[in-house]
Amino acid sequence: MLAEVTATRYVTPLREGGSLPGIVEADDLGTYIMKFTGAGQGRKTLVAEIICGQLGRRLGLRVPDLVRMQLDPVIGLSEPDQEVQELLKASGGLNLGMDYLPGSLGFDPLGFEVSARQAGRVVWFDALINNVDRSWRNPNLLVWHGELWLIDHGAAMIWHHNWPTAEKASVRPYNASDHVLATFGPDIASAADEFAPQITEELLTGIAADVPDEWLADEPGFDSPDALRQAYVNTLLARARTISDHIALGEPTKDKPSQAPEWLAGKPPRRAVK
Numbered sequence: 521m522l523a524e525v526t527a528t529r530y531v532t533p534l535r536e537g538g539s540l541p542g543i544v545e546a547d548d549l550g551t552y553i554m555k556f557t558g559a560g561q562g563r564k565t566l567v568a569e570i571i572c573g574q575l576g577r578r579l580g581l582r583v584p585d586l587v588r589m590q591l592d593p594v595i596g597l598s599e600p601d602q603e604v605q606e607l608l609k610a611s612g613g614l615n616l617g618m619d620y621l622p623g624s625l626g627f628d629p630l631g632f633e634v635s636a637r638q639a640g641r642v643v644w645f646d647a648l649i650n651n652v653d654r655s656w657r658n659p660n661l662l663v664w665h666g667e668l669w670l671i672d673h674g675a676a677m678i679w680h681h682n683w684p685t686a687e688k689a690s691v692r693p694y695n696a697s698d699h700v701l702a703t704f705g706p707d708i709a710s711a712a713d714e715f716a717p718q719i720t721e722e723l724l725t726g727i728a729a730d731v732p733d734e735w736l737a738d739e740p741g742f743d744s745p746d747a748l749r750q751a752y753v754n755t756l757l758a759r760a761r762t763i764s765d766h767i768a769l770g771e772p773t774k775d776k777p778s779q780a781p782e783w784l785a786g787k788p789p790r791r792a793v794k
Contacts, residue, residue, distance in 0.1 A: 522570070522730050524588040525617065527554065530595050533604050539565065539674070540607055543620060546589065552617035554589055555674070558610025563735040564681060565674030566616045571752060572649045572673035573618075574727045579715055581645060582669045588732065589617035614732055621669060627661035629700060634668065640707035642670065644715055647694035647767045648760055649676040656772060659700040679755060683741055686751060690758035693766035698773055712764035719760035724753040 525546040533542045539559040545551055557563050569586070576583040596608030642661075646654050653675040654660050660672040679689035696702055728749035736745035 522586055522588050523548075524590065525550065525552075526590040527552075527592070527595060527615075527617075530599060530604075530608065533601065540603065542604070544589070544617070546587075546617065550587075551620040551622070552587065552589065553584075553620055554591070555616045555618070556591075556607055556611035557613070557615055557735075558607050561674060567680070567731050567735050568649075568674050568676050569616055569618070569672075570731050571727055571756075572651070572676045573670075574730055575649070575724075575756075576645055576670055576673075578723060578727065579641075579645060579718060581641065582667055584619040584621060584669065584671065586619075586730075587617040589615045591615050614734065618671070621662060621664045624662040624664035624669065627659045627663055627668065627700065629656070629659075629703060632663055632668075634701055634704045636705045636707040637710055638668065639701040639704040640709075640711040641715070642668075642701055643696050643699055643706040643767065644708055644711035644764070645670075646676075646699065647696065647763050648715075648719070648756065649673065650678055650689065650692065650694060650759075651676040652678060654700055655698040656700045657698070661700065677752070677755075680752070683739070683751065686755045687758075690755050691762055691766070693768060694763060695768045695770075697768060697770040702769055702772060706769070708764065708767055708769075716760055716764060719757060721753060721757055724756055725749070728752050 525548045527544045528547050529545040531543040531545060533540055534553065539555060539561050541553050541555045543551065544554045555566055555569060557566065573583045573586050591608065591611055591613065593609045593612045596605050599605050599608065651673060653672065660670070662669040662671055679686045731749065733745040736748045739748050742748040742751065
């Protein structure tokens with residue numbers, strides 16, 4: 521189970537995304553990026569952050585540590601920004617924290633070299649979780665101490681916004697043409713050989729267990745949080761069996777709108793790779 525901490529001080533908001541995450545300090549003396557249950561995207565983005573983040577870590581990819589984070593809205597009383605105050609008031613109780621990487625830089629494909637093996641591992645992982653939000657428009661990668669770190673998986677597993685489509689999602693192809701690492705010649709075959717055998721029901725069941733019951737409750741079509749957890753396991757397990765054969769790499773688009781969900785459209789545009 522994820523460690524649990526309590527937020528003790530709200531430091532500052534991060535305004536690069538529509539969910540308005542914030543930097544907070546906690547009672548374990550750690551500093552975290554906090555994502556809130558009261559944000560407009562809802563609790564499913566936090567479920568995706570846990571399942572995808574923990575899966576990435578288990579596969580050996582660099583993903584910041586995750587914690588369950590308790591929030592008392594009283595810490596926002598001195599916050600001068602009304603939008604932030606309202607978000608904190610709406611997010612009392614359990615939220616999600618991600619380890620803050622001080623001094624990290626946003627990934628720039630023109631300034632940081634990525635090997636074909638490393639690119640292939642990230643592309644294969646994103647294909648598995650159907651991550652639509654790691655394109656050249658919005659890389660969601662950081663460089664910290666000379667290493668590549670994966671962040672922001674809230675837009676992945678888009679099928680869990682419409683569970684009746686999940687079975688079809690297990691065989692849906694993944695177009696990686698606009699992936700931020702596509703220009704590095706990703707070795708997808710090598711990544712498939714390494715990762716696919718590791719995606720077992722036991723692995724996925726353990727990861728799904730990290731998601732709090734309260735974020736899985738009352739989902740239409742499921743009679744319990746455990747039944748919903750099993751749906752995540754089944755979909756990812758089925759997808760892992762076939763996705764290696766359905767990853768497309770073509771010419772990146774130059775002016776096509778992002779395929780990310782509409783609720784991510786508030787993110788500022790990033791410079792396109794020429």
